[in-house]
Amino acid sequence: MTGxxxxxxxxxxxHFGPKHVLRGIDLDVQRGQSLVVIGGSGTGKSVxxxxxxxxxxxxxxxxxxxxxxxxxxxNRDREATMNRMGMLFQxxxxxxxxxxxxxxxxxxxxxxxxxxxxxxxxxxxxxSQVGLPADVGELSPAELSxxxxxxxxxxxxxxxxxxxxxxxxxxxxxxxxxxxVINDLILKCVKELGATTISITHDMASxxxxxxxxxxxxxxxxxxxxxxxxxxxxxxxxxxxxxxxxAEGPIQMQVRKL
Amino acid sequence: xRFNVLAMIGSVILQFLxxxxxxxxxxxxxLRHCVTPKFYFRILGRQMLQIGxxxxxxxxLTAFFTGAVLALQIYIGxxxxxxxxxxxxxVVLGITRELGPVIGGLMxxxxxxxxxxxxxxxxxxxxxxxxxxxxxxxxxxxLVAPRLIAGATMxxxxxxxxxxIGVFGGFVVGTQKLGFNVGxxxxxxxxxLHADDVVxxxxxxxxxxxxxxxxxxxxxxMSRGGAQGVGRATTxxxxxxxxxxxxxxxxxxxxxxxx
Ligand SMILES: Nc1ncnc2c1ncn2[C@@H]1O[C@H](COP(=O)(O)OP(=O)(O)OP(=O)(O)O)[C@@H](O)[C@H]1O
Ligand SMILES: [Mg+2]
Numbered sequence: 109m110t111g112x113x114x115x116x117x118x119x120x121x122x123h124f125g126p127k128h129v130l131r132g133i134d135l136d137v138q139r140g141q142s143l144v145v146i147g148g149s150g151t152g153k154s155v156x157x158x159x160x161x162x163x164x165x166x167x168x169x170x171x172x173x174x175x176x177x178x179x180x181x182x183n184r185d186r187e188a189t190m191n192r193m194g195m196l197f198q199x200x201x202x203x204x205x206x207x208x209x210x211x212x213x214x215x216x217x218x219x220x221x222x223x224x225x226x227x228x229x230x231x232x233x234x235x236s237q238v239g240l241p242a243d244v245g246e247l248s249p250a251e252l253s254x255x256x257x258x259x260x261x262x263x264x265x266x267x268x269x270x271x272x273x274x275x276x277x278x279x280x281x282x283x284x285x286x287x288x289v290i291n292d293l294i295l296k297c298v299k300e301l302g303a304t305t306i307s308i309t310h311d312m313a314s315x316x317x318x319x320x321x322x323x324x325x326x327x328x329x330x331x332x333x334x335x336x337x338x339x340x341x342x343x344x345x346x347x348x349x350x351x352x353x354x355a356e357g358p359i360q361m362q363v364r365k366l
Numbered sequence: 367x368r369f370n371v372l373a374m375i376g377s378v379i380l381q382f383l384x385x386x387x388x389x390x391x392x393x394x395x396x397l398r399h400c401v402t403p404k405f406y407f408r409i410l411g412r413q414m415l416q417i418g419x420x421x422x423x424x425x426x427l428t429a430f431f432t433g434a435v436l437a438l439q440i441y442i443g444x445x446x447x448x449x450x451x452x453x454x455x456x457v458v459l460g461i462t463r464e465l466g467p468v469i470g471g472l473m474x475x476x477x478x479x480x481x482x483x484x485x486x487x488x489x490x491x492x493x494x495x496x497x498x499x500x501x502x503x504x505x506x507x508x509l510v511a512p513r514l515i516a517g518a519t520m521x522x523x524x525x526x527x528x529x530x531i532g533v534f535g536g537f538v539v540g541t542q543k544l545g546f547n548v549g550x551x552x553x554x555x556x557x558x559l560h561a562d563d564v565v566x567x568x569x570x571x572x573x574x575x576x577x578x579x580x581x582x583x584x585x586x587x588m589s590r591g592g593a594q595g596v597g598r599a600t601t602x603x604x605x606x607x608x609x610x611x612x613x614x615x616x617x618x619x620x621x622x623x624x625x
Contacts, residue, residue: 163496191502201497204488219502264501 112175114139114304115160115272120169122155129155130166131328137321142298142305144315144336146350147325148359153308154198156325157274160306161195162186173272191219194270198277198308200257202249208260209235209245215268234263239289255282262290266297273297275307279314291317312351315339324350326359392584396514399506406512413516417478417575421524424473429528432465433457433535441544453544454551455558457536462563466528468615471574474521475607479582482513483603486586487596495587510587513579521575522568529564566622573618574611581607 113136122130129152137143145153158164160171162178170177178189194215202211212231216222222230232242238259249257258281265273275294279287291314297303298318309315315322319336324347332344339351349357436457444450486509489495498505533555540546582603589599 158496161496161500163499187502190500193500195497195500197493197497199493201493203494203497205485214503215501218508264497268501 111138113137113172114141114174115306116170116172117156117160118170118172120156120159120166120171122152122159122164122166129328130159133169133325133328133330135323135330135333137304137306139304140298140302142294142307142318142320144319144322145306145308145325146310146312146315146322148350151325152328153325154276157195157276157306157308161193161274162190191268192270193272193274194265194268195274196258196261196265196276196278198280200249200254200261202257202260202264204249206248207245208240208247208249208252211249211260212245212263212267214264219268231263231267234267235260237266238263238293239286255286258282259286259290262293266293266301269301269303271301271303273303273305275305275309277308277310279309279311284313287311287314288317290314294318312353388588389584392587393580395506396510396580396583399504399511400514404507406508409508410512410516413512414520416481417474417516417579418520418523421474421477421520422527424477425470425524425528426531428469428473429461429466429532430535432469433461433532433537434539436460436465436532437536437539437544441540450544451554453540453546454536454554457540458533458555458559459563461532461536462529462559462567464567464615464619466525466532467567467570467574468611470525470528470571471521471578471611471615472608474524474575475578475581475611476604478517479578479585479603479607480600482579482582483586483589483599484596486583487589487599490587490589491592491595510583513583514576517575517577517579518572519575521578522571525567525571526564529567562622566618569622570615570618573614577610577614578607581610 115135115137117133117135120130120133121128133156135143145156147153155164159166160173160178162181166179169179171179173189178186181189202208203214206214209228209231210217212234213222213224213227216227216230217224228245232245235242235245240256240259240263244252244256244260249260252260258278262275262278265275278290278294282290294305294307295318298305305318307315307318316336316339321334322336322339323333324331324344326346332342332347334342339347342348345358349359437453440453440456441450444452444456489509495505495509498508537551537555540551541548585599585603585606586596589595
């Protein structure tokens with residue numbers, strides 16, 4: 109368990125204008141581990157993932173991947189690092205102008221310069237892994253249901269067999285059975301590819317299933333971080349409130365009473 | 367009250383300078399990605415078809431009627447000082463030097479820069495730009511560079527077509543309605559035309575094509591806030607592309623004139 113963490117964040121801060129979103133995130137993820145990040149809406153979970161991916165540059169702090177600080181890379185090294193990561197975006201972020209299979213094969217064709225025919229075969233195999241038949245590959249993303257789009261996004265994230273995969277709310281908008289299929293798939297990614305994953309979810313059933321460890325983020329900081337098996341007796345009232353979904357507790361939602 | 371006015375002027379100037387800065391950075395980055403690998407030929411081809419081929423009907427029609435009306439106006443205006451015989455030569459100069467590139471540019475701006483902003487805007491607001499980056503693809507190389515190259519190369523070709531059709535429009539009116547002799551009309555057209563006239567028009571066209579794509583991409587990239595933001599971006603793209611074409615037209619003419 110010890111040794112160099114695959115991903116580690118040290119005192120990461122990020123402002124957007126006057127809004128202080130990340131307020132000193134410290135987090136370690138070991139190689140081959142599956143970390144689930146939970147936390148209320150708008151607490152900065154997606155921003156944290158985008159910082160690790162290098163899509164957003166943190167104001168201060170270090171983000172180490174395999175011990176190398178990725179916030180200070182030049183473009184070429186950043187691209188090489190990107191090549192090792194995959195991401196399922198919260199909104200899917202499929203390319204509207206491309207067919208479904210071209211979406212899935214995108215990283216293979218553009219990133220790894222694979223021939224289109226070969227990439228297409230892999231794309232169709234990945235689609236079937238997420239429970240989509242081959243003929244869906246010929247459709248455009250706009251012709252899919254929300255849950256199907258999510259699965260295509262997932263297929264695209266894993267298509268290049270990345271070492272690190274981020275799942276931003278992978279099961280939101282799916283029926284419970286498909287959600288469990290996706291959970292199994294995420295588990296399989298970790299086991300078979302040996303990938304390190306960070307998933308964001310509000311779905312505690314999914315969190316319990318896929319997590320080795322759980323981190324709770326609140327007000328831009330990691331409030332609690334521990335083994336998934338300890339989550340029910342974390343001794344942290346924020347975590348208790350969140351996993352039990354209670355409106356009363358230390359976390360106050362910004363809503364006015366009717 | 368007076369301070370409010372000053373503050374307002376100040377904030378307008380600051381906003382303007384900010385926009386100029388953003389546009390300059392955007393242009394610089396876009397240009398750099400136009401000339402460094404890697405190149406997305408498939409997308410370049412699609413954009414060339416989109417800009418070049420599908421603009422042909424619009425360009426052809428506007429050029430024809432522009433040439434035709436030009437012939438009529440010069441005939442009417444020229445009659446005041448017995449210069450009706452200049453119709454053919456003024457038509458050919460007017461079309462190749464000015465009207466072909468400018469009217470062609472404005473028509474293509476309406477079609478293409480709006481379409482580009484409408485394509486790129488949603489890519490921006492739905493995180494597809496982030497998705498491109500995570501799939502090891504530079505959004506500038508993938509989205510912007512092919513469009514800029516397609517704009518700068520296809521517009522001269524379109525304008526060449528517009529030149530021919532515009533002159534033909536003038537020819538039809540001149541010979542069918544105004545009673546010029548076919549042979550003389552053609553003779554005068556050819557005699558007065560220099561290579562410079564056509565070349566300066568094509569240089570203009572290339573720059574206009576670049577500006578059209580630049581404005582489409584820039585406003586698409588800068589669009590914020592859902593469908594409404596994208597709608598605003600398309601309008602801004604067309605308006606700014608048109609204004610830039612007219613300003614650039616003057617500057618380029620001045621430069622050619624100075625030589
Ligand atoms: N590019 C950006 N520019 C400005 N503000 C941003 C940007 N991205 C995120 N924010 C702000 O940062 C805050 C955190 O956003 P984030 O998307 O990380 O939330 P989240 O924890 O993922 O929430 P959810 O569970 O609803 O997805 C929000 O208040 C959001 O408005
Ligand atoms: Mg989020």
